Amino acid sequence: xxxxxxxxxxxxxxxxxxxxxxxxxxxxxxxxxxxxxxxxxxxxxxxxxxxxxxxxxxxxxxxxxxxxxxxxxxxxxxxxxxxxxxxxxxxxxxxxxxxxxxxxxxxxxxxxxxxxxxxxxxxxxxxxxxxxxxxxxxxxxxxxxxxxxxxxxxxxxxxxxxxxxxxxxxxxxxxxxxxxxxxxxxxxxxxxxxxxxxxx
Amino acid sequence: xxxxxxxxxxxxxxxxxxxxxxxxxxxxxxxxxxxxxxxxxxxxxxxxxxxxxxxxxxxxxxxxxxxxxxxxxxxxxxxxxxxxxxxxxxxxxxxxxxxxxxxxxxxxxxxxxxxxxxxxxxxxxxxxxxxxxxxxxxxxxxxxxxxxxxxxxxxxxxxxxxxxxxxxxxxxxxxxxxxxxxxxxxxxxxxxxxxxxxxxxxxxxxxxxxxxxxxxxxxxxx
Numbered sequence: 450x451x452x453x454x455x456x457x458x459x460x461x462x463x464x465x466x467x468x469x470x471x472x473x474x475x476x477x478x479x480x481x482x483x484x485x486x487x488x489x490x491x492x493x494x495x496x497x498x499x500x501x502x503x504x505x506x507x508x509x510x511x512x513x514x515x516x517x518x519x520x521x522x523x524x525x526x527x528x529x530x531x532x533x534x535x536x537x538x539x540x541x542x543x544x545x546x547x548x549x550x551x552x553x554x555x556x557x558x559x560x561x562x563x564x565x566x567x568x569x570x571x572x573x574x575x576x577x578x579x580x581x582x583x584x585x586x587x588x589x590x591x592x593x594x595x596x597x598x599x600x601x602x603x604x605x606x607x608x609x610x611x612x613x614x615x616x617x618x619x620x621x622x623x624x625x626x627x628x629x630x631x632x633x634x635x636x637x638x639x640x641x642x643x644x645x646x647x648x649x
Numbered sequence: 650x651x652x653x654x655x656x657x658x659x660x661x662x663x664x665x666x667x668x669x670x671x672x673x674x675x676x677x678x679x680x681x682x683x684x685x686x687x688x689x690x691x692x693x694x695x696x697x698x699x700x701x702x703x704x705x706x707x708x709x710x711x712x713x714x715x716x717x718x719x720x721x722x723x724x725x726x727x728x729x730x731x732x733x734x735x736x737x738x739x740x741x742x743x744x745x746x747x748x749x750x751x752x753x754x755x756x757x758x759x760x761x762x763x764x765x766x767x768x769x770x771x772x773x774x775x776x777x778x779x780x781x782x783x784x785x786x787x788x789x790x791x792x793x794x795x796x797x798x799x800x801x802x803x804x805x806x807x808x809x810x811x812x813x814x815x816x817x818x819x820x821x822x823x824x825x826x827x828x829x830x831x832x833x834x835x836x837x838x839x840x841x842x843x844x845x846x847x848x849x850x851x852x853x854x855x856x857x858x859x860x861x862x863x864x865x866x867x868x869x870x871x
Contacts, residue, residue: 500730500870520734529727535666536659547655549735 450476450512452627458505459492466492472643479628479640488646490631494598498525523596524589530581534574538565538584541573546591559591578605586614599630652737653745660749670715671753678711678758682765693770700769701779701830705823708758708783712790715754717808719746719798739863747795755787778833782847786826789851792858793818799862803869821850
């Protein structure tokens, strides 16, 4: 499986964010998107996820499932955690597991993998920022998707959480997955670097 | 199907919990209708004549009250991104969300109607006629209102805009809903003709609503 972008151009609100961007990543590889604030890291991830329309260029996936689009084979972990405060931790995760389909893990197992198994019945409203992030990460484990699009994934995670997530990412890559991550902090794994914007 | 069932179950759960807003619609409906006899005065014949129209207006406003959160809440917490990216067609997801909203916020209005009919001096036939037209009409209010909710999703304070966008669309429903109820109460028209048109409007909204909402959500995401 190979994800490649050719001459990708992004325009938002009439202003060109970046243009002529080429990138490439294959199964088992991670691509770290770096660059100063406002360079368009989040925009690039949202373009790949199909949430923004491309102003030019193309993003292609070779060797994925033919009848599914790129977005349908990808997990998107954005700034916002997609959690409902009124639902419990377990209910939040179980919903995404049922809705996204193709479950790989039990909801409870995924919670255990991110160290939230003790908080399953707590309403998500009471979680700390780091715990919310862990719960979002549990979603990546509960449903199997070959491509992970991660936007500042380690934000709000403590050191133990960052090490745990690095291990989960390495595990995903070892199983033939593909990661595109926008990040400022080191991811804790070997990654190609894609730099957007001028020198910071 | 599991995906849609999960979405419906989640939306109903959220609506029924604290701060979910399902009961606010019914309370608002109750308040509006209870105020009417005080405003109109103790003229029982007049109340009977106005009753169906008052109940319909109350239900219309009450169903608008909670509609603006239909997509905004999901947009704010990022759930909408994941719903758009998922393997479930966005049109079906929109329809599922509207159905869940109606079950949590629209159906209680229909159930409350017989009680409120008493306050407006409506007899059993009249009350059941109004309840029946509301049962058919409120889903259509939700499904047409969904279009406005989808258009207003990226706007802060889109609630007022929603009312301006949606209320004109609901005029045909209001006309035929009240006409059918009046026909059942006083004649001379038959109940069947306006009621059939109301049913047709509802069915049309079930088709148009999800497609229009999905299109405007896709367009409005960036």
